[in-house]
Amino acid sequence: MRDTFNLRPIIELLLVTLILQIGVFSFIFSDGWVPQVSVLFVLFLGFYQPSVLSAISVFALGVLVDMSAGSMLGPSSASLLVTHLLVGYSSKRLFLESPIAAVIFGAGCAALAGAVRYVLLSQFVPHDFLIPLLKESFTTALCAPIMLIIFRARLGRKKGI
Amino acid sequence: MARSRALDGSSSRSFVLACLVLIFISLCLIAYSARNPEVTEIGARAAQEVSSPIQESISSSVDFFSSLMGKYQALVEAREQNESLKNRIAVLETENSRLREFEVENKRLAELLHFSENQKLNGIAARVIGHDAVNWVESVIVDAGLANGVKRGMPAVDGSGGVVGRIVSVTSGAAQVLLITDRSSGVDVLLQDSRARGILRGADKNLCELSFVDSEAQVAVGDRVITSGMDGIYPKGLTIGVVSAAEKDPRGMFQKVQITPQVQFKRLEEVLVIANPQIEVPKP
Numbered sequence: 549m550r551d552t553f554n555l556r557p558i559i560e561l562l563l564v565t566l567i568l569q570i571g572v573f574s575f576i577f578s579d580g581w582v583p584q585v586s587v588l589f590v591l592f593l594g595f596y597q598p599s600v601l602s603a604i605s606v607f608a609l610g611v612l613v614d615m616s617a618g619s620m621l622g623p624s625s626a627s628l629l630v631t632h633l634l635v636g637y638s639s640k641r642l643f644l645e646s647p648i649a650a651v652i653f654g655a656g657c658a659a660l661a662g663a664v665r666y667v668l669l670s671q672f673v674p675h676d677f678l679i680p681l682l683k684e685s686f687t688t689a690l691c692a693p694i695m696l697i698i699f700r701a702r703l704g705r706k707k708g709i
Numbered sequence: 710m711a712r713s714r715a716l717d718g719s720s721s722r723s724f725v726l727a728c729l730v731l732i733f734i735s736l737c738l739i740a741y742s743a744r745n746p747e748v749t750e751i752g753a754r755a756a757q758e759v760s761s762p763i764q765e766s767i768s769s770s771v772d773f774f775s776s777l778m779g780k781y782q783a784l785v786e787a788r789e790q791n792e793s794l795k796n797r798i799a800v801l802e803t804e805n806s807r808l809r810e811f812e813v814e815n816k817r818l819a820e821l822l823h824f825s826e827n828q829k830l831n832g833i834a835a836r837v838i839g840h841d842a843v844n845w846v847e848s849v850i851v852d853a854g855l856a857n858g859v860k861r862g863m864p865a866v867d868g869s870g871g872v873v874g875r876i877v878s879v880t881s882g883a884a885q886v887l888l889i890t891d892r893s894s895g896v897d898v899l900l901q902d903s904r905a906r907g908i909l910r911g912a913d914k915n916l917c918e919l920s921f922v923d924s925e926a927q928v929a930v931g932d933r934v935i936t937s938g939m940d941g942i943y944p945k946g947l948t949i950g951v952v953s954a955a956e957k958d959p960r961g962m963f964q965k966v967q968i969t970p971q972v973q974f975k976r977l978e979e980v981l982v983i984a985n986p987q988i989e990v991p992k993p
Contacts, residue, residue, distance in 0.1 A: 571767065572767060575767050575768065598724050599723075599724060600727040602724075603727040603728045603731055606731075607731040607734070607735065611738070614749075615749075615752030615753060616753070617753075618753030620738075620739055620742035620743055620749050621739070621742045621748065621752060622736065622737075622738035622739035622742060623735075623739060625731070625738070626732050626735035626739070629731050629732045630728075630732065633724075633728040633729075633732075636728075637721070672743055
């Protein structure tokens with residue numbers, strides 16, 4: 549099957565994801581309640597366009613997220629890639645159309661990515677992770693239906709689907 | 710309806726391989742940045758350069774709306790404070806009015822006391838608490854009675870020394886004062902300048918008239934009228950009022966003289982009941 553990965557809208561959505569998560573939501577929300585829009589982007593990409601280039605995009609997104617947080621590079625990219633791999637591999641068995649499905653998968657992916665990140669970071673800086681994980685999974689799940697609609701609207705449904 | 714693009718065999722393997730390689734690279738990045746912390750600082754500064762303008766614009770928008778809300782709240786608080794202050798002003802104005810009333814009353818009582826001491830009178834101060842209930846008699850009720858030493862027949866004056874009337878009935882705590890403006894009242898008086906005598910009686914419209922004034926007597930408007938002391942009720946020398954009109958009857962023996970009392974009976978609030986009316990009041 550031809551790879552119909554469309555790079556330009558992916559890059560646009562990647563930047564929008566970063567701006568939303570780092571610039572907007574981090575200002576509005578606080579104390580661990582920031583929704584992980586990057587996870588939703590990874591979920592969307594893994595579900596609709598899993599490919600080598602999408603994996604590279606996810607890696608780049610993870611590095612940028614780590615840079616903006618000022619922490620060590622790598623944990624976010626690793627956690628997002630693990631999530632992307634699982635979603636991409638099982639995408640043909642999943643349906644992401646309904647809002648309820650978006651909420652459930654959004655919460656699940658946020659929990660998975662958060663858990664992987666905390667496991668990697670706890671090797672260097674031990675800290676409590678259960679409560680923050682639950683907080684960000686909750687807010688990410690709430691944002692999932694709206695963000696997936698935005699992603700779908702931008703990427704269109706004609707190419708490669 | 711949208712569906713995921715299912716991975717076929719070769720692309721699936723490429724995808725999984727790419728993910729695994731990139732995960733490995735990420736782990737290497739973790740190890741490298743753990744050993745070289747300056748790398749994270751460079752990244753953080755770069756990210757901040759990009760995100761700070763966005764955050765600044767959001768922050769200024771939030772500040773704008775916050776200040777709007779703050780101003781609105783300040784207006785609401787100012788309004789509430791305004792209402793509270795208005796209520797307080799009303800309370801203070803009422804209290805101020807009461808205090809001024811006390812001040813004026815204090816001044817009147819001081820005048821009474823001063824008059825009593827100056828004239829060497831044995832006076833009993835009393836407050837006017839009512840008027841005659843049936844309006845047939847020109848009288849007032851005062852709050853001093855037998856318990857205070859007030860007796861029937863005692864004269865009463867006001868703070869300026871003007872004659873009010875005499876006690877006509879008394880109970881243990883109150884007494885009735887018949888005013889000189891009542892028709893049944895009679896006071897033996899003198900015209901201060903001409904020394905002409907007459908009997909003062911009440912007339913209409915809170916005035917008095919002088920009877921039995923000799924037609925030959927010199928009476929002029931403005932002449933001062935005082936008590937003569939001859940009736941045994943009022944001490945000699947107390948001020949009644951002034952002559953406001955005098956009319957000679959060419960055929961009669963007496964003049965018709967109208968007197969305007971010194972006391973303003975409609976504004977009377979306190980009186981001094983004289984317990985020793987036999988003394989003579991010196992001329993002012």
